[in-house]
Amino acid sequence: MSRHDHDRDPKKREICVVLCTCPPAEAERLAGLLVEKGLAACVNVVPGLTSVYRWEGKVCRDPESLLVIKCPRRGVEVLTEALVEAHPYDVPEVIALKVKDGNRAYLDWVVASCSGGGGG
Numbered sequence: 001m002s003r004h005d006h007d008r009d010p011k012k013r014e015i016c017v018v019l020c021t022c023p024p025a026e027a028e029r030l031a032g033l034l035v036e037k038g039l040a041a042c043v044n045v046v047p048g049l050t051s052v053y054r055w056e057g058k059v060c061r062d063p064e065s066l067l068v069i070k071c072p073r074r075g076v077e078v079l080t081e082a083l084v085e086a087h088p089y090d091v092p093e094v095i096a097l098k099v100k101d102g103n104r105a106y107l108d109w110v111v112a113s114c115s116g117g118g119g120g
Contacts, residue, residue: 013107016076016096018069021051026088027065033086034069038115039079044068072111073098 018040022030024047031043046066053060071079076096083094099107 014073015110019095020067021064024065040071041110041113
């Protein structure tokens with residue numbers, strides 16, 4: 001396989017969207033950490049959420065922000081470890097969704113932008 005063929009390999013462009021909720025005051029810190037470490041190409045911070053969940057037998061309602069994180073699929077494990085370590089919650093939500101298709105140039109950019117998570 002030539003280098004040119006290797007670059008066209010769709011497996012090289014596999015990315016995930018990772019969702020993570022966090023306290024609003026922590027959202028930009030966590031987003032910046034992931035991008036600075038090369039674990040994410042882009043993190044969107046969506047403010048103004050209310051999460052309703054059960055924790056330690058009680059129903060809780062808390063204001064949160066949602067991080068929408070784009071990273072190479074093969075970097076999700078390292079990204080998850082970094083989030084769990086840096087996150088203020090005991091059990092942070094970190095859910096990875098595989099991207100099936102999209103703008104090829106964008107998918108390539110996500111992979112190329114991530115040095116710490118198995119990307120380019």
